[in-house]
Amino acid sequence: MLTILAMPKSFRGHFAMIQRNAIRSWTLLRPKPEIILCGYEEGVAEIAAELGLIHVSEVARNEYGTPLLRDLLDRAEHMATNQLLGYLNADIILIGEWMDALAIVSKRFDKFLIVGGRVNIDVQEEISFVPEWNASQKKQMLAGGTPGSHTAIDLFIFPKETYRQVPPFAIGRVWFDQWLIKAARRAGVPVVDVTAFAPVVHQNHDYSHVSGGMDWSYRGVEAENNLRLYGEAPHTFTLLDVTHELTREGRIERVRFRRQGFMTRQWLWEIFVRRTYVLRKRLGLRKGAWQGVVKRDSASP
Numbered sequence: 202m203l204t205i206l207a208m209p210k211s212f213r214g215h216f217a218m219i220q221r222n223a224i225r226s227w228t229l230l231r232p233k234p235e236i237i238l239c240g241y242e243e244g245v246a247e248i249a250a251e252l253g254l255i256h257v258s259e260v261a262r263n264e265y266g267t268p269l270l271r272d273l274l275d276r277a278e279h280m281a282t283n284q285l286l287g288y289l290n291a292d293i294i295l296i297g298e299w300m301d302a303l304a305i306v307s308k309r310f311d312k313f314l315i316v317g318g319r320v321n322i323d324v325q326e327e328i329s330f331v332p333e334w335n336a337s338q339k340k341q342m343l344a345g346g347t348p349g350s351h352t353a354i355d356l357f358i359f360p361k362e363t364y365r366q367v368p369p370f371a372i373g374r375v376w377f378d379q380w381l382i383k384a385a386r387r388a389g390v391p392v393v394d395v396t397a398f399a400p401v402v403h404q405n406h407d408y409s410h411v412s413g414g415m416d417w418s419y420r421g422v423e424a425e426n427n428l429r430l431y432g433e434a435p436h437t438f439t440l441l442d443v444t445h446e447l448t449r450e451g452r453i454e455r456v457r458f459r460r461q462g463f464m465t466r467q468w469l470w471e472i473f474v475r476r477t478y479v480l481r482k483r484l485g486l487r488k489g490a491w492q493g494v495v496k497r498d499s500a501s502p
Contacts, residue, residue: 204281212244320346
């Protein structure tokens with residue numbers, strides 16, 4: 202059913218552990234997907250050989266040595282033996298429900314883009330994926346994590362030929378993920394959020410793999426180039442802008458007014474929580490009394 206495409210970072214230190222966790226979780230999905238790992242970074246060829254995966258060493262890069270999304274997706278179109286393609290960041294653990302979500306959505310739509318919100322967790326050791334891990338470890342991981350922002354999008358599943366003209370985005374820098382949603386929306390392709398049914402698990406990490414760290418990834422020259430290619434104001438197309446959602450019960454429903462609801466909650470937070478902080482502190486009001494005013498959301502990347 203599915204071909205997964207990923208561009209792992211070098212397998213060094215903490216990244217070696219979390220990427221091994223992620224990729225091993227993909228191999229446990231049923232039906233088992235075809236998995237293509239790209240890049241000549243340290244350890245990529247070795248784990249592909251160890252797990253019996255496909256390895257592509259050469260991918261077009263920009264002047265900074267960063268892989269380009271256009272070439273990655275073009276290679277997938279030609280190499281994948283399945284009709285459905287999935288692009289993942291290599292720190293994302295997938296749970297078994299993802300294949301169920303894929304089956305439900307593909308039965309409803311011929312063309313679609315599947316996206317999902319993530320749960321952020323701290324992982325300091327290699328995960329032992331025992332046979333019953335989906336029932337035990339999954340529950341523990343999800344319970345101990347924190348919801349990611351609506352701007353954090355790490356997984357995209359779509360049929361071949363969904364993206365025919367892809368700008369030369371630098372992978373691992375901001376805005377290319379939100380462009381994928383923009384392009385689908387502009388083409389009239391349903392964008393389905395499956396977070397409620399099958400969230401993805403993101404393993405937290407630093408930015409030591411990038412020269413210049415997080416600041417370069419979010420505000421450097423490559424990020425600026427990506428924003429220019431994105432062609433919109435920041436965060437115009439995020440998880441707030443999907444057209445459908447897959448409910449916890451497995452129903453596909455239209456999404457209406459999600460962005461407006463988010464903006465209303467942000468306004469309430471600004472008026473009743475942030476601007477009243479000093480007064481509430483002087484009056485000795487408990488912080489917990491105000492936590493129900495709005496639910497936790499973030500507009501930062």
